[in-house]
Amino acid sequence: MFIDIHAHAYRKRPPAYGMSSPEQVIERYDEAGIEKGALLPIVSPEIYLPQANEDILEMVEQHPDRFFPFCNIDPRALTNSADAPLDRLLRHYCDQGCKGVGEIMPNLPMRDPMVQNLFKHAEAVGLPVTFDGSDQTTGDFGLYDDPGLPQLEHTLQRFPKLIMIAHGPVFWTEIAPLVTPAERKPPFFPHGGQTPWPRPTGPIEREGVVPTLFRRYGNLYGELSDAAYSLARDPEYGAKLLTEFQDRLLFGTDICGPKTPFRAMDLLFEWRDTKKISEEVFNKVARENAVKLFGLE
Numbered sequence: 310m311f312i313d314i315h316a317h318a319y320r321k322r323p324p325a326y327g328m329s330s331p332e333q334v335i336e337r338y339d340e341a342g343i344e345k346g347a348l349l350p351i352v353s354p355e356i357y358l359p360q361a362n363e364d365i366l367e368m369v370e371q372h373p374d375r376f377f378p379f380c381n382i383d384p385r386a387l388t389n390s391a392d393a394p395l396d397r398l399l400r401h402y403c404d405q406g407c408k409g410v411g412e413i414m415p416n417l418p419m420r421d422p423m424v425q426n427l428f429k430h431a432e433a434v435g436l437p438v439t440f441d442g443s444d445q446t447t448g449d450f451g452l453y454d455d456p457g458l459p460q461l462e463h464t465l466q467r468f469p470k471l472i473m474i475a476h477g478p479v480f481w482t483e484i485a486p487l488v489t490p491a492e493r494k495p496p497f498f499p500h501g502g503q504t505p506w507p508r509p510t511g512p513i514e515r516e517g518v519v520p521t522l523f524r525r526y527g528n529l530y531g532e533l534s535d536a537a538y539s540l541a542r543d544p545e546y547g548a549k550l551l552t553e554f555q556d557r558l559l560f561g562t563d564i565c566g567p568k569t570p571f572r573a574m575d576l577l578f579e580w581r582d583t584k585k586i587s588e589e590v591f592n593k594v595a596r597e598n599a600v601k602l603f604g605l606e
Contacts, residue, residue, distance in 0.1 A: 327567070346375070378405070409474070410437070418452070425464070442479030559602070
């Protein structure tokens, strides 16, 4: 019933964070009714220990009916410059069966020349990219963008044939106008001491930049694992957004640890069962868009 376009697993458990093994991911999939999922390698050291694309390919080889692979390339790879020949790497992994690039989340500005170089080569090779965002440029992970997401918009303009799959609160929070820039993402303080995140709540009386970007740029897609909070703050508006952009929204879990909640799944079931979204919208978001985008059948 579901295809997960955003999952993580480590071949062997790393010493930092409680990451899942592929067997633990499959166990959760069986419980939840998820047919298969994309394994996204983590290669940026800002938050996790990097893993090899080859680890992803090995796990997919062991479970070909349950996983399909993404590759990931740190934009600083090879030469740490804006003219690194990253297409050589991307073509190699595309030939190995990788369906996309990501999760791209080094803590660099989205318009950093090295990041733009990675996007340029992904567009040339024909691989979609999944990215996460940040509201700060040090002490965090994710591509930095300003309030209003101008760096994302300029990137969508520059690479019109590159499918960009948006993920994370920095993107999804802006379905409504911000009251303060700090609303965009929970504060990340590696050594503790953070205060509660002022997550936006309540009805959406005026649209933010996200629906405008979806309407302007057909190469912008959205992955829903981190979208549930933003959508559920106003179910009437959230259901309308799912319906309007039903062809470019994709189900994801962002499963990391064995107990990661599947909030997007819960929301889709609830809104289908209460008729807020149609069966057609549910099926597209849950499965059919992923099949079409990644050529899974």
